[in-house]
Amino acid sequence: MNVDAPTPLLDAIQSPDDLKDLDLEQLIELSAEIRSDIVRHVSVTGGHLGASLGVVELTVALHHVFDTPRDKLIWDVGHQAYPHKILTGRRHRMATMRQGGGLSGFVKRTESEYDPFGTGHSSTSISAGLGMAVGRDIKEADNHVVSVIGDGSMSAGMAYEAMNNAGYERSRMVVILNDNDMSIAPPVGAMSAYLSRVVSSKSFLSLRSLAKEVTRYLPRTLEAAARRADEYARGFVTGGTLFEELGFYYVGPIDGHNLEHLLPVLKNVRDAEFEDSPGPVLVHVVTQKGKGYQPAEEARDKYHGVGRFNVVTGEPIKAVSNAPAYTKVFGNALVREAENDGKIVAVTAAMPAGTGVDKFAELYPKRFFDVGIAEQHAVTFSAGLACEGLKPFCAIYSTFLQRAYDQVVHDVALQNLPVRFPIDRAGLVGADGATHAGAFDVAYLGCIPNMTIMAAADEADLDRMVATAAAYDEGPIAFRYPRGEGVGVDMPVGSEILEIGRGRVMKEGTKVAILSLGTRLAEALSAAEELAARGLTTTVADARFAKPLDEDLVHRLATNHEVLITVEEGSVGGFGSYVAQYLAHAGLLDTGHLKFRPLVLPDTYMDHDDPAKQYDRAGLSAGAMVGTALAALGIEVTTVAQGG
Incomplete structure (x- = not known):
């Protein structure tokens, strides 16, 4: 794959509207250009590579056939949405993917009008799509709703709960089952594509509707037998019995990389008029993770989520570190x-x-x-x-x-x-x-x-x-424990069992105490050094346990220091709250001697960025601990005193 090859078709795409007039050969070439663009960008930014490469043709087909953003296109999980971002006016920002202030690695409502529902966890797209379809019906609108879900996400119960409800509600929606693991799909090819076109065509639907209309005038036993025969025949030919039982009209399986097969089926599904009531439709599409990039095709798990890598070899580019993950x-x-x-x-x-x-x-x-x-x-x-x-x-x-x-x-x-x-x-x-x-x-x-x-x-x-x-x-x-690498300490030899509910003191002081839970401990020790340079000796302790709380340790820190700061990589209502609960009931907040300050993550969702910058912004850095201690003591924040 030559990621530096020219991309004339992709260069002309500013929005999905620019796809409408492209012919089949142009859409195929556009797909190849998008695939190269994804590999080039992800090799620099890191991200979810394999899943995005696997849905390039599907994404092109969906935006070509449907009228997004008027038609709602919902991606499950969102880690396969890079081609979607490229086609919806965000190509010029792909180099900022997953960087501070840049594009999210997932689908995000605040990022684009083409992202109708934010996703980061799996198996939500059918539920959200059904909600949008029912909302559309209540408003008497006529747009389409399309939910894309992977076969892995279909292993979650929530997906089946949503399908069961969708089959009951009968609101018109389209579910695209992206089967990239061949877990439930029989072999696909020309015959399968032909059958899919037939069962999704107006002529087939009209004939099926006519047959059902005729059976209404038959005796009840014959009507039921005819209905079972119809469902059995379609299930035998297309393999969709499970989805039919849940109330979906099943079409597939289709080769998700063959636009000649994919486009007519999506157009049929878009334009079809179903008997009785519209109802939900499931289109079963078979794709390959990592499609078009050999290293990703050969190691799908490895290339699901990647850091920076060499495009030619596929090998990761990693900073040298002696600490294990x-x-x-x-x-x-x-x-x-x-x-x-x-x-x-x-x-x-x-x-x-x-x-x-x-x-x-x-x-x-x-x-x-x-x-x-x-x-x-x-x-x-x-x-x-x-x-x-x-x-x-x-x-x-x-x-x-x-x-x-x-x-x-x-x-x-x-x-x-x-x-x-x-x-x-x-x-x-x-x-x-x-x-x-x-x-x-x-x-x-x-x-x-x-x-x-x-x-x-x-x-x-x-x-x-x-x-x-x-x-x-x-x-x-x-x-x-956190994501990423450790701090490079010596590892235990063999099994060492901790005493339940007991912390440890790492550094002794008299004025300020910092009680850390988790990996902010290194920052707490740095803060203690800076406070010592200002003449404020500081005790640093590692709680180890949030529950049961080491009450003896907390009591000692509270009674022997003027300021007690807790710090944790968690929300309000966590470790700091447990410490405050103990201090209050022990009467240690009543004397006026102790100034207690819990440091937690802010009450907001923090966007993607470098972790160190995130923690600095969250107020959990060494500098933030120093500032908190000084403010509690009423000391103006100035430069560090020289000579302690």
């Missing part, structure tokens, strides 16, 4: 614990590599379970495993665990089952922005009885927390 530390520690404990099992929701349990899966395939994009099921499935005396580690990102909150409360904690929750991507996540930030887990888990919560300050403590969780059988336990 937190995800890898967790994966290695879990394997070590599993070597000595056959009861340990790993559960993930379609994220084996992302959560670090892929190595566990290779070594212990019978003890590994990938349940698909089904976080709710993953949690309750883990609860069932715990009922049988096993030790499930249910590894889910913080932002995705939110989707299974009821299951955590009722199926795990209420029954006090020892399910272990490794929570990756805790805190801010840089380029992935607000949709993937782990801002709320301490707050939403901490209010649940029986729950124990740990937060790693560095990679060594994460290793210890894996061992601690493996040894803990008293109830559910969670441990959170």
Whole structure:
């Protein structure tokens, strides 16, 4: 692939309107130019490459056939939306993708009128599309609604809940099932394309409508038999029985990279008039992740989400670091614990590599379970495993665990089952922005009885927390850790188990105390150095546990210092709130001696940017801690005093 080749057709596209008059050959050439453009940009910015390459022709066809933005085009998850962004007036900003102040890596309502619904989590497009279709009907409008959803996202229960409701409501909408894993599609080709054109054509629909009209005058038993024969015949030919049972008119499967097949089917679906009432339609399209870029075709998982890479070789371009990634530390520690404990099992929701349990899966395939994009099921499935005396580690990102909150409360904690929750991507996540930030887990888990919560300050403590969780059988336990690399500390040799509910003091002082939960500890130590340079000796402590709270440590810090600052990579209602609750009930806020200041993430969604800039903007940097301490003491913020 020559990413520097000229792109004359793409250069002329300012909006989807410019696609309307292009012929088939021009649309095919335009698709090739878009594919090169995506590879060129993502090699510099990083992002979701494979999924976007897989839907290039589909995106071109949808914008060519439908009248966007009047017709609503909803992308599930949004990580396949790069060609959509390029065609909807954002090509000139693709170099800013996932950068501070630049384009989001996902679909975002505030970014473009062509983005009718924001997405970052999967399996929402059918529900949102149905809502828009019903809203259109209430307003008596006549625009189309198209929801695109991948076969992976169809593993989530929410997608089937939406389809069940759509089949009942009978509002006209189109669902494009983008099957890029060949998980449910038979082989596609000319015959399949021909059949899809036939069953979506006006003539077929008219004939089918006439046949149904005639059967109404038959005896009831014959009418029912005719209806079953019709559904069986269409299901036998096209394979859409499941979707028909849910109330959808099924068309497919179609080769999603063949515009000659795709365009007439989409036009038929757009223009078709269905008998009785319009009803929902499902078009089954088969695509290939990474299509057109050989490294991505050969390693679809690896090229799902990428950093910067060499276009020619496909190899990643990484900054040199001696510190391991937190995800890898967790994966290695879990394997070590599993070597000595056959009861340990790993559960993930379609994220084996992302959560670090892929190595566990290779070594212990019978003890590994990938349940698909089904976080709710993953949690309750883990609860069932715990009922049988096993030790499930249910590894889910913080932002995705939110989707299974009821299951955590009722199926795990209420029954006090020892399910272990490794929570990756805790805190801010840089380029992935607000949709993937782990801002709320301490707050939403901490209010649940029986729950124990740990937060790693560095990679060594994460290793210890894996061992601690493996040894803990008293109830559910969670441990959170951030995206990215550790800080380069020495790792433990073997399993080290922490005492539940006990923190540690890292530096002693007398004037100010900073109590950190999580990886802001290094920033707290830097703040202590700056405060010491101003003559304010500072104690720095690592809480390790948000729950149970180390009350002895908090009491000592509160009674021996004039200022107590808590700092965490989480929202209001989390660790700082637990400390405040203890201080209030212990009467330590009544004397007027202590000035307590909790530092948390701001009450807003933070856009994508460099993580260091995000934390600085959030007020969780060393400088912010220094400023907070000085303000509490009534000291004017000036330059650092020389000589201490």
